[in-house]
Amino acid sequence: AARLEMGSLWEEFNRLGTEMIVTKAGRWEPEWPGGLQRWGGTPFLPPSLCRRMFPTFQVKLSGLDPLADYVLLMDFIPLDDKRYRWGRDNGGRGPDPGALSPSLPCRYAFHSSSWLAAGRAEPAAPGRVHFHPDSPAKGAQWMRQIVSFDKLKLTNNLLDDNGHIILNSMHRYQPRFHIVFVDPRRDSERFAHQNFKSFSFPETQFMAVTAYQNHRITQLKIASNPFAKGFRDGDPEP
């Protein structure tokens, strides 16, 4: 079994319509001491400027076989076949193609702006998965503490070669979490069929954006992400 952590924070975001930033900026890097090694000796990898998710997707696992090996991974599936835009209704210049889309309650709104369907989805990006970097590990290890996918990064660069998750901006996605049992008896290359369980937490769905649209989302990110503490105004709420 898997329990989503920080559930109340996810729900708070979901009530407003979660947005996640996606950026390009892969390896290329204009002028970097290419090929050099950092002092530590590990081969130099320029910092990818792609963004993490916030809130971070993290789960508490239970019921695994403590002595068996498991691989943990995530992927992201489109929630619908629409492309969206953020704004006010198009002032009567004709029928809006997706106002009040059934999947987007009217609560995803701020002042007079809201998310509106704006055509069909872009062709789906290459489906990528993100393996938790501790994989594979024993069930006991996974259950010992909360499993955090804080190394997962999002990009809208279709040519990304850093193994990040590729998403289309202005499209909606549902994160999925998979536990793969590494069966030592069978050939481990094809871990298909029975040997995995999948989890989808609806409160973690989000809109991919290149810049925040809903100011309430921006404010909630600033209020709850420690790295954005520099943008907080004053009176902190415990």
Add this chain to the structure above:
Amino acid sequence: AARLEMGSLWEEFNRLGTEMIVTKAGRWEPEWPGGLQRWGGTPFLPPSLCRRMFPTFQVKLSGLDPLADYVLLMDFIPLDDKRYRWGRDNGGRGPDPGALSPSLPCRYAFHSSSWLAAGRAEPAAPGRVHFHPDSPAKGAQWMRQIVSFDKLKLTNNLLDDNGHIILNSMHRYQPRFHIVFVDPRRDSERFAHQNFKSFSFPETQFMAVTAYQNHRITQLKIASNPFAKGFRDGDPEP
């Protein structure tokens, strides 16, 4: 086989007589939000103030079975049964117990001070080992890039409960590196006897200290450790 990385830097330190800082400061921590979790969700562990080694011990491996599992670890053995002090000869007030100790060449000196034997060693601290945190892993993984023991920390706290390496200050040590082959056939609990290879690089031996004694060591640390860049004077040498 294992090749020591940063060999020339190690030798430069060894020519002066390498010193490594050891500190106490384990978990205790005067007033810390104990039991709390950090926002990431991983259980909160106060930062241990113990110090890493510099230079970092790192090796390039070759000749492993790419598909077999290996555990990599380090330990530290006393180089002799002496305790040392840093200073000038005791001005003819009697025979110095260890001046010009055969194991400490006269080049380990600065101005008129040098390392002098000052009695027998303290009772040996509990012998601990440091497992490389990526252990166990396949031979292919270990050989793919340089293996760096940059998580290894030294302490002089005999009661340390963070799993750090416990050393006595003012004693000399030889780091050792071990490759343990995890044989899947036998019971893996006792990986003794044939299934491991050990490596000792003499240029990595050092004196444990609570504060640097030889100013030339201090200056070389400042010149070569990026984290000490704040103490560099001017003209950098490429």
Add this chain to the structure above:
DNA sequence: CCCTTTTCACCTAGGTGGTAAGAT
């Protein structure tokens, strides 16, 4: 006196949204 502990300024490394300018 020698050795240890504590605190500090100054770094590395990297995660935030803001802003402005430009591109499509």
Add this chain to the structure above:
DNA sequence: ATCTTACCACCTAGGTGAAAAGGG
């Protein structure tokens, strides 16, 4: 209108030796 690029101030997190203070 949306997206890209670049740069910024401000954070978290943690690795340095210096200097002062403490302890035998």
